[in-house]
Amino acid sequence: MAVERVDDGDRPSEESVGDVSSxxxxxxxxxxxxxxxWRGRLDKTTNWTVTIIAAVLTWVFSSPDNPHYLLLVGMITVMTFHLVETRRYQRYDVWRARVRLLERNVFAASIDPENRADHDDWALELGTDLRRPSIKMPFVEAYARRYRRVYLPLQTVLLVAWxxxxxxxxxxxDPFGTAGIVGVPGEVVVAVVGVSYxxxxxxxxxxxxxxxxxxMYDRDKEGDWKP
Incomplete structure (x- = not known):
């Protein structure tokens, strides 16, 4: 009985497979x-925001003579930190996306070989991103995610305190009279704060x-999970 010979040149060597794996x-x-x-950078921004809020609240309520507009300064400062953290969150998502790509298509397939990769072009996607890294999350989405998770409670604390x-x-x-700042009527200040929020x-x-x-929490949504 003849046995068909398979050319070993068509098979990847153990050394090449080992090199790819390593x-x-x-x-x-x-x-x-x-x-x-980058996760540490996000935490530092949040920590500085909480520190500033605590300092502003402590000083404003330490004496009735302390001006209320320092709370407005605190709001502006928190908004600025929010913008900075949004940019950092976009870059954090670049590296996180690569990690999740490897976990889903390489390590998960090695542990559970019966389940194939999420898509056949994952290697091409990873190689392209390594050659030309790009931001995958739009600024507005990153802004919204950080606001809902972190900055909405912080800004609410400042608003209630104000x-x-x-x-x-x-x-x-008259609260509107009290809300006035030098040269700016209280009604205008209240309107600007309300519109900003x-x-x-x-x-x-x-x-x-x-x-x-x-x-992880997306897994609980049947039929709505996006890798």
């Missing part, structure tokens, strides 16, 4: 280090198609 492992470790680094400062801790019977909330909660890398 290379992907090294790549995964490097990308995980980047994810950890309202309490204008009403409970004010010697003036309304715009931020509209941007954060406006429905849009998600571009961010899938996360």
């Amino acid at each position: 290379g992907l492992t090294a790549l995964y470790r490097g990308e995980m280090d980047r994810v950890t680094t 309202i309490v400062r204008l009403t409970v801790f004010s010697t003036d019977q 309304a715009v931020a909330a509209a941007v954060a909660f406006w429905p849009r198609e998600r571009q961010a890398t899938g996360e």
Whole structure:
């Protein structure tokens, strides 16, 4: 009985397979280090925001003579930190997306060989992104995600503190009169604060198609999980 000979040149050698495997492992470790680094940068921004809020609240409510507009300065500062964190979150998602790509298509397939990769072009996608890294999450989506998860509670604390400062801790019977700043009527100040919060909330909660890398809680949504 004749046995068909298979050309060994058509098969990848054990050395080449080992090199690819070790290379992907090294790549995964490097990308995980980047994810950890950028996650630390996000935490630092949030920590500085909480520190500033605590300092502003402590000083404003330490004496009735302290001006309320420092709370407005605190709001502007928090908004600025929010913008900075949004940019950092976009870059964090770049490295996180690579890690999830490797986990889904390489490590998960190695552990459970019966299940194929999510898509056949994952290697092409990874190679293209390594050659030309690109931001995958739009700025508006990153802004909305950080606002809902972190900055909405912080900004709410400042808003409530400002309202309490204008009403409970004010010697003036008219909150609008108390809200005035030098040269700016109180009505204008209140309107600007209200519009700012309304715009931020509209941007954060406006429905849009998600571009961010899938996360754990998405698995609970049957038929709506996006890798």
